[in-house]
Amino acid sequence: MKILLTGGTGFIGSRLVKHLQFSHELTVLSRNPIKAYQKLGHNLLAIPSLDALDNLDEYDAVINLAGEPIANKRWSEPQKKRICDSRWQLTEQLSEKFANSNHPPHTFISGSAIGYYGEQGQQAVDEASIIEDDSFPHTVCKTWEQTALKAASENTRVCLLRTGIVIGIEGGALAKMLPAFRLGLGGPIAGGQQQMSWIHISDMVDAIIFLLNNKECQGAYNLTAPNPVSNHEFSVALAKQLKRPCVLRTPAWLLNTALGDMATLITGGQKVLPRRLCNEGFNFRYKDLSHAFKEILMRS
Secondary structure (H helix, E strand, O other): OEEEEEOOOOHHHHHHHHHHOOOOEEEEEOOOHHHHHHHHOOOOEEEOOOOOOOOOOOOOEEEEOOOOOOOOOOOOHHHHHHHHHHHHHHHHHHHHHHHOOOOOOOEEEEEEEHHHHOOOOOOEEOOOOOOOOOOHHHHHHHHHHHHHHOOOOOOOEEEEEEEOEEEOOOOHHHHHHHHHHHOOOOOOEOOOOOEEOEEEHHHHHHHHHHHHHOOOOOEEEEEOOOOOEEHHHHHHHHHHHHOOOOOOOEOHHHHHHHHHHHHHHHHOOOEEOOHHHHHOOOOOOOOOHHHHHHHHHHOO
16 A cells, blocks of 8 residues: 555554555655654655645555654643644644545544543543543544544545554653663552553554554554553553562642643543453454563563
8 A cells, every 4th residue: 555654753652664665665754854764764745735735546555644742741731732733733634635635535633642541540440432522632632533533534544543542662651661670669559449451552553453454443543452450560560570569659739730731631531341352353463461571571
C-alpha cells in the first residue's frame, strides 16, 4: 500500500515506521524532514506540510498519530489550545482532503485516547459504554474523533485509536518513571487504587497494522491490554522487575499543587477493556504486565 503517516517521528509512530517501511510505500508528514530522515531512515518520503497535496487520490491509507503530548506540560490555557489545535486542525485538514479526492484512500486510522472515557473509578468501560463527561481529556478526544469521522464514506472506513498508557523503553510514561524506580524511589501515587489501562508498544503497533489490514474493521477501538491494573499493582510489578523496593508514595495534594488540573490524568484512572479488538480476532502478545515489563527491561 501507499500510506500517508502523521506523527511518524513520535514514540508510537517511529516504531510503526520500522514495521511498515519495507513492505509499503510511506510518506511521513514532518515539520522537519531532515530530522525525520535522520531518525527514520531514507526508505520513505518526508514532506513538511499537507499544502502540496490537493487531495489524497495517490494514497491507499492514512494513519494519523500527530498531536502535542497531553502530559508533558501543565495545562495552562495556551497549552490546552496547543493540545487541541495540534489534533483538531490537522485532522480537519485530512478530512477535507478526503472529501476533495475522487478516489480517496480506503482506510483512515486516526488517533484518540482513553481520556475519552473521563474518570470512571473502578467501573470497567468498553467501546459500547455511553459517556457523559465534560472533562478536558474527554472534550479533546470527542472532538478529535468527530473530526476524523467526517472522512467516512462508502469508499473510506475510519478506525479510531482510543489509546491507553503505552509502555516501552523508547518513550511514553514508563521512560519517565524508570529513573526514580531504578533508584528505589518509585512507588504508588495517591491512594494507588486508580486503574491503569496499559498496552505494550509492540501490541500497539501490531493492533494498528491489524486494523490497517482488516477491511471489516471500522469505528472506535480501545488499544489497551485485556488486564488493566491498579496504580499500586503497576508500581509493585515494575519495582519487582527492577529488584527495587516500592515503599514511597506520592500524595495527591503534591501532584495537584505541581500539576494543577493535569494531575487528574494520574490520580483519576480508567479501567478500559479492548472488547472490540478481542472480538474481532486480535491476539495480544502481552496480556500480563509482569511479562510486558520483563520483555521491555531486558532490552534496556
